[in-house]
Amino acid sequence: MQDPIRTRCEDGILEVIIDRPKANAIDLATSRKMGLIFRDFRDDPDLRVAIVTGAGEKFFSAGWDLKAAADGDAVDGDYGVGGFGGLQELRDLNKPVICAVNGICCGGGLEIALSADLIIAAAHATFALPEIRSGTVADAASIKLPKRIPYHIAMDMLLTGRWLNVEEAHRWGFVNEIVMADKLLDRAWDLARLLASGPPLVYAAIKEIVREAEGSTFQTAMNKITKRQFATVDALYSSEDQLEGARAFAEKRAPIWKGK
Known part of the structure; x- marks a missing residue:
């Protein structure tokens, strides 16, 4: 079969x-x-x-x-x-x-x-x-x-x-x-x-935020983001990719995403 x-x-x-x-x-x-x-x-x-x-x-x-x-x-x-x-x-x-x-x-x-x-x-x-x-x-x-x-x-x-x-x-x-x-x-x-070709850690954060925010109020979800209570957001804000995005923008070049 x-x-x-x-x-x-x-x-x-x-x-x-x-x-x-x-x-x-x-x-x-x-x-x-x-x-x-x-x-x-x-x-x-x-x-x-x-x-x-x-x-x-x-x-x-x-x-x-x-x-x-x-x-x-x-x-x-x-x-x-x-x-x-x-x-x-x-x-x-x-x-x-x-x-x-x-x-x-x-x-x-x-x-x-x-x-x-x-x-x-x-x-x-x-x-x-x-x-x-x-x-x-x-x-x-x-x-x-x-x-x-x-x-x-x-x-x-x-x-x-x-x-x-x-x-x-x-x-x-x-x-x-x-x-x-x-x-x-x-x-x-x-x-x-x-x-x-895009930033995988950002995609992960977007998907978790959208999914979790569906059952939350706006302010509750925003508080969880700013306090880095979403695992994906915490990983993003602590990542090499976060720094790479800023550097690439300042240097006017395409970023190289590593997903870490």
């Missing part, structure tokens, strides 16, 4: 491809494998950016594999490290993740996309949360989507399961950019290379 998840690494960038014909749906075993891949990405100092996409041109991912569920995979089973798809609940993932949506992105597939930091999509991509029609709840999307797009649009998607084309997804702001299908991965890699 072919591997359901394919990866490649180049220049500090990890590409993760979901490859489970026909719909790139994810069963428990695939989810657990994705969790290990993203855990290793998080913990590998040589990897700076990840891209997640789907194989083929029709599906990014249809999400939870209902056929596997019918054969005994429990919907509340062991999804592995990081929860469903390896990203949704992965703790301390302080590196940028780009989702390149190459087609239909629905259910758990959309929830995986929402776990990324940037979403670019092919011009034929479509999006939906059809769980309502199969008698279950889009749990992660119910938490995340109303915080990302207007409440009434999010509730429309959750309560009716209706489909959005890529233009509407872009209009509501959960897609950053629309790209022709044959240019999608090229654009994702261009963006990943740009991020990989």
Whole structure:
């Protein structure tokens, strides 16, 4: 049997491809494998950016594999490290993740996309949360989507399961950019290379601050930053990279980031 998840690494960038014909749906075993891949990405100092996409041109991912569920995979089973798809609940993932949506992105597939930091999509991509029609709840999307797009649009998607084309997804702001299908991965890699050339300690601080501040008041979060109570902020303010950024600016040259 072919591997359901394919990866490649180049220049500090990890590409993760979901490859489970026909719909790139994810069963428990695939989810657990994705969790290990993203855990290793998080913990590998040589990897700076990840891209997640789907194989083929029709599906990014249809999400939870209902056929596997019918054969005994429990919907509340062991999804592995990081929860469903390896990203949704992965703790301390302080590196940028780009989702390149190459087609239909629905259910758990959309929830995986929402776990990324940037979403670019092919011009034929479509999006939906059809769980309502199969008698279950889009749990992660119910938490995340109303915080990302207007409440009434999010509730429309959750309560009716209706489909959005890529233009509407872009209009509501959960897609950053629309790209022709044959240019999608090229654009994702261009963006990943740009991020990989940037300061990894700053990225880590940004991600921790954004994540932790979501449940805090503005002043509470600011106090934690100024008192260096975020581990990533403390590491940044004590780093060689912090000094290098200032020196490079003063010397009018490009900084050399070491991530330490």
